[in-house]
Structures are given as structure tokens and as C-alpha cells.
Amino acid sequence: MSEPTPTPLGTRAAEADAADDLGKLRERFRLPDGIVYLDGNSLGALPAAVPGAVADVVGRQWGELLIRSWDESGWWRAPERIGDRIAPLVGAAPGRIVVGDSTSVNLFKALVGAARLAGEGRTELLVDATTFPTDGYIAASAARMTGLTVVPVEPSAVPAALGPRTAAVLLNHVDYRTGRLHDLAGLTAAVRSAGALAVWDLCHSAGALPVGLDEHGVDLAVGCTYKYLNGGPGSPAYLYVAERHQARFDSPLPGWNSHADPFAMSPVYTAGEGAVRGRVGTPDILSMLALEAALDAWDGVEVEAVRAKSLALTDFFLECVEAYVPAGRVECVTPLAHAERGSQVSLRTDNAAEVMRELIARGVIGDFRAPDVLRFGFTPLYVGFADAERAARTLGHIFG
Amino acid sequence: MSEPTPTPLGTRAAEADAADDLGKLRERFRLPDGIVYLDGNSLGALPAAVPGAVADVVGRQWGELLIRSWDESGWWRAPERIGDRIAPLVGAAPGRIVVGDSTSVNLFKALVGAARLAGEGRTELLVDATTFPTDGYIAASAARMTGLTVVPVEPSAVPAALGPRTAAVLLNHVDYRTGRLHDLAGLTAAVRSAGALAVWDLCHSAGALPVGLDEHGVDLAVGCTYKYLNGGPGSPAYLYVAERHQARFDSPLPGWNSHADPFAMSPVYTAGEGAVRGRVGTPDILSMLALEAALDAWDGVEVEAVRAKSLALTDFFLECVEAYVPAGRVECVTPLAHAERGSQVSLRTDNAAEVMRELIARGVIGDFRAPDVLRFGFTPLYVGFADAERAARTLGHIFG
Numbered sequence: 001m002s003e004p005t006p007t008p009l010g011t012r013a014a015e016a017d018a019a020d021d022l023g024k025l026r027e028r029f030r031l032p033d034g035i036v037y038l039d040g041n042s043l044g045a046l047p048a049a050v051p052g053a054v055a056d057v058v059g060r061q062w063g064e065l066l067i068r069s070w071d072e073s074g075w076w077r078a079p080e081r082i083g084d085r086i087a088p089l090v091g092a093a094p095g096r097i098v099v100g101d102s103t104s105v106n107l108f109k110a111l112v113g114a115a116r117l118a119g120e121g122r123t124e125l126l127v128d129a130t131t132f133p134t135d136g137y138i139a140a141s142a143a144r145m146t147g148l149t150v151v152p153v154e155p156s157a158v159p160a161a162l163g164p165r166t167a168a169v170l171l172n173h174v175d176y177r178t179g180r181l182h183d184l185a186g187l188t189a190a191v192r193s194a195g196a197l198a199v200w201d202l203c204h205s206a207g208a209l210p211v212g213l214d215e216h217g218v219d220l221a222v223g224c225t226y227k228y229l230n231g232g233p234g235s236p237a238y239l240y241v242a243e244r245h246q247a248r249f250d251s252p253l254p255g256w257n258s259h260a261d262p263f264a265m266s267p268v269y270t271a272g273e274g275a276v277r278g279r280v281g282t283p284d285i286l287s288m289l290a291l292e293a294a295l296d297a298w299d300g301v302e303v304e305a306v307r308a309k310s311l312a313l314t315d316f317f318l319e320c321v322e323a324y325v326p327a328g329r330v331e332c333v334t335p336l337a338h339a340e341r342g343s344q345v346s347l348r349t350d351n352a353a354e355v356m357r358e359l360i361a362r363g364v365i366g367d368f369r370a371p372d373v374l375r376f377g378f379t380p381l382y383v384g385f386a387d388a389e390r391a392a393r394t395l396g397h398i399f400g
Numbered sequence: 401m402s403e404p405t406p407t408p409l410g411t412r413a414a415e416a417d418a419a420d421d422l423g424k425l426r427e428r429f430r431l432p433d434g435i436v437y438l439d440g441n442s443l444g445a446l447p448a449a450v451p452g453a454v455a456d457v458v459g460r461q462w463g464e465l466l467i468r469s470w471d472e473s474g475w476w477r478a479p480e481r482i483g484d485r486i487a488p489l490v491g492a493a494p495g496r497i498v499v500g501d502s503t504s505v506n507l508f509k510a511l512v513g514a515a516r517l518a519g520e521g522r523t524e525l526l527v528d529a530t531t532f533p534t535d536g537y538i539a540a541s542a543a544r545m546t547g548l549t550v551v552p553v554e555p556s557a558v559p560a561a562l563g564p565r566t567a568a569v570l571l572n573h574v575d576y577r578t579g580r581l582h583d584l585a586g587l588t589a590a591v592r593s594a595g596a597l598a599v600w601d602l603c604h605s606a607g608a609l610p611v612g613l614d615e616h617g618v619d620l621a622v623g624c625t626y627k628y629l630n631g632g633p634g635s636p637a638y639l640y641v642a643e644r645h646q647a648r649f650d651s652p653l654p655g656w657n658s659h660a661d662p663f664a665m666s667p668v669y670t671a672g673e674g675a676v677r678g679r680v681g682t683p684d685i686l687s688m689l690a691l692e693a694a695l696d697a698w699d700g701v702e703v704e705a706v707r708a709k710s711l712a713l714t715d716f717f718l719e720c721v722e723a724y725v726p727a728g729r730v731e732c733v734t735p736l737a738h739a740e741r742g743s744q745v746s747l748r749t750d751n752a753a754e755v756m757r758e759l760i761a762r763g764v765i766g767d768f769r770a771p772d773v774l775r776f777g778f779t780p781l782y783v784g785f786a787d788a789e790r791a792a793r794t795l796g797h798i799f800g
Contacts, residue, residue: 030459030463031463032463032464032466037466039466039467042467043462043466043467043470045463045466046458046459046462046463050458051455051458051459051463054454054455054458054686055451055454055455058446058450058451058454058632058690059430059446059451061633062443062446062632062633063430063431063432063445063446063451064432066432066437066439066443066445066765067439067442067443067765067767068760068765069633070443070633075633075634101501101502101505101681102501102655102680102681102682102684103681103682104653104655104656104657104680104681105501105505105653105655105680105681108652108653112545129667132656132665133656133659133665133666133667133669134655134656134657134681136667136669137654137655137656137659137669138653138654138655140654140669141651141652141653141654145512145545145546145652146545152667177665224682226682232458232462232685232686233461233462233469233470233475233682233684233685233686234475234681234682234683234684234685234686234688235684235686236684237681251541252508252541252545253504253505253508253538253541254537254538254540254541255502255504255505255534255537255538256504256532256533256534256537257504257534259533259537263770264770265532265533265577265769265770266533267529267533267536267552269533269536269537269540280502280504280505281501281502281503281504281505281534281634281637282502282503282624282626282633282634283634284502284633284634284635284636284684284687285632285633285634285687286454286632286633286634286635286686286687286690287684287685287686287687288634290458290686360468365466365467365468367467369665370663370664370665
């Protein structure tokens with residue numbers, strides 16, 4: 001069987017891949033042959049370092065060293081140690097991030113913590129009205145339990161909604177559905193100018209673009225690790241607390257792992273210092289150490305270079321969609337301006353669920369978000385320009 | 401080197417092991433050669449089924465099937481499915497237990513849920529004063545956030561402390577330090593007679609002895625899975641909600657996984673029906689499926705038989721300690737009455753930390769709990785009578 005003659009876009013894709021310094025990073029992942037994986041914004045691909053690392057954790061650290069591994073294999077300090085591995089990817093100094101629990105649980109800690117850090121008379125919690133639903137549900141619970149009132153607000157309307165009653169503002173860095181990137185620096189500055197705390201959800205930005213938590217003065221942040229950080233299904237999330245808040249951060253989940261001296265088994269709670277204060281119960285070691293091995297894929301990689309490739313990929317994908325898909329069949333809901341675009345492209349179309357099933361059947365894996373959105377996530381560590389071209393071409397065939 | 405002539409107790413141990421129907425279950429575990437592992441009440445040993453299962457989860461389910469595994473590999477329903485595997489071990493019908501998060505996080509759900517289920521005017525949360533510290537810390541937080549007052553009380557004093565203001569009572573089934581087994585049936589009945597809710601922590605009993613959650617009318621319960629259930633370091637915990645409370649159970653952590661229709665991505669929260677209401681965020685699949693494989697070790701095993709062997713083991717260990725350890729060097733703080741004994745023996749001694757280091761150096765692994773307790777956990781699935789005899793004999797040599 002002879003190869004088909006490449007299209008002009010196919011030729012350009014091959015050239016772009018050949019010139020891509022990050023292209024060789026794909027070897028750090030195990031991907032099935034023959035598929036284009038554009039769902040790394042939902043579940044990142046398997047890093048090649050993970051299977052061996054997990055086998056060692058299970059067979060040797062657990063099976064042979066048993067209880068001694070809490071010290072000898074470094075299990076006990078894993079939440080802070082891995083937090084420090086994530087820190088440079090989101091622009092945080094060491095000691096400000098702790099890993100563990102789910103994003104929802106960390107969001108509860110962050111929002112209750114923010115409510116307790118907020119000044120007297122501040123009774124409102126502003127919540128991104130376009131948020132991933134769990135953030136809204138958890139925000140409602142945190143508000144109910146701290147006496148705040150939730151005020152839903154579009155991110156662009158946040159500055160106008162801020163006032164002397166604002167306690168905190170919960171925002172998504174990148175909208176999960178549209179892929180819109182919000183102005184973390186500008187919105188954080190506005191929130192802080194109003195005397196409130198800025199709490200950011202980084203699930204759809206960390207590992208895809210620079211975040212600059214310390215630089216931009218973010219108060220608190222949470223994120224998952226199974227999307228662009230490739231930690232595996234349901235891998236532990238993380239909590240960032242700005243240095244200026246750490247000493248007063250008052251967690252609603254003060255489990256024994258956050259105690260200043262956990263093995264003293266004191267009946268009196270005394271919070272530990274620093275990031276450890278965000279811990280709760282015994283850390284989930286298998287998933288935690290799988291994540292640690294997954295982060296090896298970032299060795300020597302600058303997130304700025306990842307961002308540059310991400311934008312080039314999504315630009316090129318949009319150009320290919322324009323070329324291959326008959327006019328009027330899809331509508332791009334992701335902003336075209338680079339400053340407003342995350343690392344995904346969302347296309348609105350009729351019968352989106354069916355179209356995605358067909359794409360997957362043809363080896364292009366993205367996902368569907370109700371009611372009418374096709375999502376394509378571009379993960380620069382292992383997605384290339386030929387992948388983008390093939391995905392758009394396949395989409396064109398389905399509509400053709 | 402010839403074998404030493406066995407002592408009379410050594411001969412009895414060999415006979416007891418030969419007659420033990422559960423002895424062959426040790427083959428279901430991978431234990432290092434030459435050691436006696438009496439710390440399964442802290443970290444259970446590695447079940448033989450786990451390494452292969454985890455390798456499949458990582459390499460095939462994650463690496464090859466990728467995002468499709470949420471459906472095709474049954475990831476999405478794992479928290480309820482594995483809850484139903486744990487259910488018979490603690491006397492619960494299917495549909496009442498959900499797995500996920502840490503014990504501390506589940507305790508927060510249970511206690512806040514109990515406070516919300518309690519009747520009007522009930523303002524007190526009675527908390528086992530001898531509890532594992534995290535339970536006390538989390539109880540204090542739950543009370544603070546629901547307007548309750550914590551009243552510390554010894555378990556034996558609970559009946560006298562109950563009254564019309566009691567909202568709920570948090571108790572440990574087995575005390576982590578002394579190994580004392582509390583009267584779950586009697587205390588639950590007393591709590592319910594007073595119109596309050598009984599919340600039990602099963603960390604040190606589940607998998608070691610019958611619990612009978614449904615039979616005894618327990619309201620809510622939590623437990624870890626890394627001790628007698630052998631789920632691995634930090635494996636996910638579980639939450640039990642009695643059927644009569646499920647429809648009104650109001651979680652303080654209403655993450656999207658607990659929604660009636662999670663993929664509708666509705667901005668309005670509608671709690672799901674049944675055990676799923678105890679879920680929060682995306683489940684931690686690697687650890688969760690390691691636990692599922694670990695539970696295979698229970699196939700065909702009755703917890704009543706485990707209990708009978710456990711009591712025989714701890715009786716025999718105490719007899720050996722009496723025989724081998726010079727009088728006055730250790731004091732047993734675990735009750736001798738079977739009805740009051742869990743599956744561990746705790747011995748108080750001077751220099752306990754040093755004595756435990758020496759025991760470990762000689763291949764007998766127990767643990768130390770401050771300030772002066774040596775803990776020896778007996779896990780009948782993989783510990784035998786010869787192990788108990790060797791542990792006591794080694795302890796005798798250290799004091800000899």
C-alpha cells in the first residue's frame with residue numbers, strides 16, 4: 001500500500017514537526033500506535049517512567065520494606081516534595097504547594113481558608129458563573145458553612161462586582177468548555193485592590209501555559225494533576241497558599257498529617273508550618289508516586305516553550321479546520337486571540353456527541369461536552385502538528 | 401547449621417499452624433522471607449494479586465485505552481463497586497458504602513452529615529476522648545462549622561453523658577493504642593435510644609472482626625483500607641451511611657461525582673441517590689483498583705473465622721510473653737477479656753522506642769506509639785502461631 005500524497009497542510013505539518021524542539025519529548029510517553037490523542041486535557045497520556053516506578057512502589061517499597069517505607073522510601077514527605085516539583089510549572093517558590101486529595105476537596109480547603117482570612121464585614125463569595133460545576137457546588141458548601149453569600153459572576157464582570165463586602169473570588173484560569181483563558185494577572189490585581197482574596201482553579205492551565213502564581217500575587221490556588229501533568233486517572237490534586245497567608249491559613253480539614261508533630265498523637269491540634277498545613281489524612285502513596293514519576297517528563301522543559309508550541313498547534317489546527325471542514329458546519333467557541341486562548345480548541349456543532357463517536361472510531365480521540373461542544377486538547381509534550389492536521393482532516397471527512 | 405530444638409511453646413505453635421484452616425491464605429500475600437510482620441494494623445502486607453492488577457491498570461487501562469477506560473474499564477463506578485466488596489466484611493448490605501478520599505475527609509462528611517441529620521436543639525457532639533487524634537481534630541472542625549459543641553468522653557462514660565442535647569457520638573470500634581474493643585452494639589443502642597446518631601471509626605476493626613453495621617443499627621461509619629484490608633499505603637477510605645439516612649444525607653463536600661447526573665454539568669447541584677452521595681471529586685483510580693485486587697484475598701473467607709483465629713493468636717502471644725519475658729518488664733494494656741480485645745496486643749514498657757528498634761533489627765516488625773507502647777498487630781490472613789511465638793521469644797531475648 002503506497003502512502004497517499006500529502007496535502008499542502010500535511011507537508012507543512014511534517015515540516016513543523018521536524019523543526020519542533022519539543023517533538024522528541026513524545027518519547028517520554030507511551031501512546032498507542034495509530035491514534036491521535038487530543039484528550040490530554042481530560043486524562044494525560046502515560047509517561048514512560050510510570051510503569052516501572054509504580055512496580056517498584058508496589059513490589060519493593062510496599063511488599064518488601066513494608067511499614068519502613070514511610071521513612072526509608074520517603075513516603076511521608078511525598079506531598080511537599082511533589083508539591084515542590086509542580087511549583088516551577090505554575091510559578092511558585094518551593095514550600096507553597098502540597099499534593100493530596102481531590103481538586104474538589106482542595107477547593108473546599110481554599111475557599112473556607114479564604115473566608116477565614118478575609119476581613120470583617122466581608123460577606124460575599126464571587127464565583128465564576130461559567131465554572132466547571134464542581135467548583136460552584138463546593139463554593140456553595142463553603143459559603144454555607146462560613147456564612148458567606150455566593151454571587152455568580154462572569155469573569156469579565158468581576159472588576160465591576162468587587163466591593164467592600166467581597167471576601168474572595170473563585171475563578172478558573174481556563175474555562176473547561178470553551179478553552180477561554182482568563183486574565184489571571186489583571187483579575188488578581190483587581191481582586192486584591194478591593195481587599196479580597198483571589199482563588200484560582202488551574203486544572204485547565206497548569207502544564208499548558210505559564211501561570212505565575214507568586215509573580216501575580218495570587219492568594220490561593222488549586223489544580224488537578226491528571227490533565228497536562230499526566231499523573232494518571234484521578235491522581236492527587238494540589239493546594240497553593242501564598243507565603244503571606246501560610247501562618248494564618250486555617251484549614252477546615254485539620255487532619256493529623258497537618259499537625260506540627262503528627263506522631264506525638266496529641267489530643268490538641270497545633271497546625272504545622274508552611275505547605276504541610278494543607279495536608280489532611282494519610283497520603284495516597286501509589287497515586288502520589290506515580291505522579292512523581294510522571295513529572296520526570298518535564299525535566300529540562302520550560303513551560304514558556306510549551307506555551308509557544310501550544311499556540312502554534314491550536315493556530316494550525318484552526319487553519320486546518322478552516323481548510324478541511326465545509327463552511328458552516330462547526331463554530332469555534334475558543335477565542336482566537338492568543339491572550340484569551342488556553343490549550344484546547346472547542347468547536348460547537350450539531351450532533352456533537354455523534355460526531356465525537358465517529359472521530360474516535362477513526363482514531364482521533366477528543367471529547368464531548370454537553371450539549372454541543374467537541375473538545376480538542378493540545379498537549380505539546382506529546383502532540384505534534386501532523387496530529388493536528390490529521391484530526392482536522394478526519395473531521396472534514398465526517399462532514400464531507 | 402542444625403535447627404534448635406523447639407521449645408514446648410514452639411511445638412504447640414507448629415501444631416496450631418498445622419491445624420489452622422486459614423494458614424494457606426498466607427499464599428495470597430507476598431511477604432519478605434525471614435521476618436515476622438506484626439504491623440498489619442498499620443500497613444497491611446502486599447496481596448499477591450496486586451502487582452499484576454496495578455500493572456494492567458497502568459499499562460493497558462491507562463496507557464492504551466486512555467480516556468475510554470472511564471467506561472470500558474469500569475473506572476467510573478469503582479467507588480460504589482468496591483464499597484460493595486467491603487460491605488460484607490463490616491456487615492453492610494450492598495449500596496451503603498462508597499470508597500474514596502482519606503479517613504479524615506470521610507469523617508468530616510460523616511460528622512457534618514450527622515449534625516445535619518440530628519434533631520432541633522441538639523447541640524453536642526460527644527467524642528471518644530481516647531480517640532486517634534485525627535478524629536478529634538476533624539470532630540472539632542465539624543463542630544465549629546455546624547455550631548455544635550464537642551464534649552470529650554471516655555467510651556464507657558457515653559451512656560451517662562447522653563441526653564436531649566446530644567446530636568451525635570463519635571466512637572472508635574478498637575482503640576488504636578491499647579487495642580481495646582468497644583461495645584458497638586450496646587453503645588449504638590444507647591446512642592439511638594437517646595435520639596442521637598452513632599458514628600463509628602472502624603479503622604482498627606474492619607477486616608479483623610465482625611462489625612455488624614446494619615444489624616446493630618449504626619448510623620454512619622468510616623474506615624481506612626490499608627490496615628486489615630491490605631489496600632496499600634494510603635489507599636482510599638470508605639464511608640457508610642445507613643439506608644434510613646441516605647435520602648437526607650447532606651454532604652459538606654458535594655463534588656460533581658456525587659451529582660445525580662454528573663455529566664450534565666449542571667450549575668445546579670442535585671445530589672445522587674444512595675451511596676454515591678458520599679463521593680466528592682474524581683476517584684483515585686490507581687489506588688482504588690489496587691484495593692479492589694487486594695480484596696481478592698478475602699474470597700471465600702468468613703470474618704467470623706478470622707476473628708476466631710485472631711483471638712487464638714493474641715491469647716497465644718500473651719501466653720508466650722508471659723513465658724519468655726522476665727516478670728515486670730512489660731505490662732499488657734490490651735484487655736484480656738475477648739469481648740474487649742481487638743486484633744492487637746499493646747505492651748507498655750520502659751524505653752519502648754528502643755525496644756521496638758531492636759525487635760525490628762531482629763526481624764520482628766511491630767510498631768511504637770508514644771510515649772511507651774509496643775504494638776503488635778495480628779492479621780490472621782497471613783500471621784501464624786509460629787510468628788507469635790517467635791515475636792515473644794525475641795522480645796524475651798531483648799530483656800534477657
